[in-house]
Amino acid sequence: MDVLKKVPVREQEPLVRAANFEEVCLGYNEKEAVEEAARCLNCKNAQCIKGCPVAIDIPAFISRIKEEKFEEAYQTISQASALPAVCGRVCPQESQCEGKCIRGYKGDPVSIGKLERFTADWARSHGISPKAPDHKNGHKVAVIGSGPAGLTCAGDLAKMGYDVTIFEALHEPGGVLSYGIPEFRLPKKEVVAAEVENVRALGVKIETNVVIGKSVTIDELMEKEGFEAVFIGSGAGLPRFMGIPGEQALGVFSANEYLTRSNLMKAFLEEYDTPISAGRKVIVVGGGNVAMDAARTAKRLGAEVHIVYRRSEAELPARVEEVHHAKEEGIIFDLLQNPTEILVDENGCVRGARVIKMELGEPDESGRRSPVEIPGSEYEIEADTVIMSLGTSPNPLISSTTKGLDINRWQCIVAGEEDGATSKEGVFAGGDAVTGAATVILAMGAGKAAANGIDAYLRGGQGAVPAGEKEPGC
Secondary structure, eight states, rough: TTTOOOOEEEEHHHHHHHOSSSEEEEEEOOHHHHHHHHHHHOOOOOOHHHHHOOOOHHHHHHHHHHHHHHHHHHHHTTTTOHHHHHHEEEEOOOGGGGGGGGGGSSOOOOOHHHHHHHHHHHHHHHHHHOOOOOOOOSEEEEEEEOHHHHHHHHHHHHHOOOEEEESSSSSSSSHHHHSSSSTSSOOIIIIIIIHHHHHHHHEEEOOOOOBBBBBBBBBHHHTSSOOEEEEEEOOOOOOOOOOOOTSSBTTEEEHHHHHHHHHHTTTSSOOOOOOOOOOOOEEEEEOOHHHHHHHHHHHHHHHHHHHHSOOOGOOOOHHHHEEEEETTEEEEEESSEEEEEEEEETSSSSSEEEEEEEEEEOOOSSOOOOOOOTTTOEEEOOOEEEEOOSSSEEEEEHTTTTTTOOOTTOOOOOOTTTTTTTTTEEEETHHHHHHHSHHHHHHHHHHHHHHHHHHHTTOOOOOOOOOOOOOOOO
């Protein structure tokens, strides 16, 4: 065994998986997991923990795997994380825990994410759930949204003994885990539904089809229904568009809509007649993880897919793994290019896009080099479907129907980074509703911080002063 190299993880062959919605990565078996765990140096001053937004005791759970004590490994992870099977699949470990792994200085870092996934999958297949609390403290807390921030906040509060109810606007819980991430990256029934049930097993109640701001307001939850604190984890589901001619044409989608239709209406199952425009030739505008998800979904629905992105590959915000998988599956990358118009036929349907070539100039506020148009370089791309993946903002429904809740100029709720406290007493917030679109694990970290903030508040603590305006990460 070469301790400098990761144990390879098995995957579907690219040309096979590009035609199905089954999971791309097959994960470790017991032998492979134990072998990979043996690479861990079990550092006393573990930097990997510092890189984890929910502070999992990584050396401890990996040590349990090394000893083949898989149930103990799972319970160790579950003390910190409500969604280990999810995080093991979709977290950007390369820039977080694995990015700080000492092994990575002279070889490959330990595959922490794949080991977390193995542990959670092993526990699920053996019928093992996180340990439920043995007491209730009599305090009621409402959680808005059943995505990663809401599930984490609810799970942590339940472990502390709180009576927690999650209110979810859609008909299935899971938030972005259910509607935003494709089946081939995150199986819905096998993984997401099982993780949601583990949160329910802690005593958390989940009410679906409840639109906060319409069905009931936050003020009503607190004043009429007896909830002593509320956590807003409603995400950022309002899509952005470019504002170019032709965007109203038939065949133009936001990535949000495209992925939601695919996931909640089960386009990944052959027996479902999902009302979604698969397209023969699809343009996806954007370069983030959501753009990769939309492109790879369109590919599996039978389209030729082009990703049009205004910067170079070095500036792509998507995970390296997602870009690599997209290329392997035949997605075409048209880099340093940007649409200036959606071309429309006589029936009002998309027939293509006019695109201009770009070059990189000086760095912008984010540190990335700004793209600059090259005059006279415009040309046309044929397409019948265009998917805009340009980021999202929080829906203003909740903030506009809640008295005394401050938002910033990006419609994000203003909340303290350390405990999620907002300008309204007893109301906390975290995740994409505060930061704009970000990652699952950062939303979980915010949910965990808010759970601690709510606990301190209900036990008489003062909480932190809400943070000032900060530009959203989307």
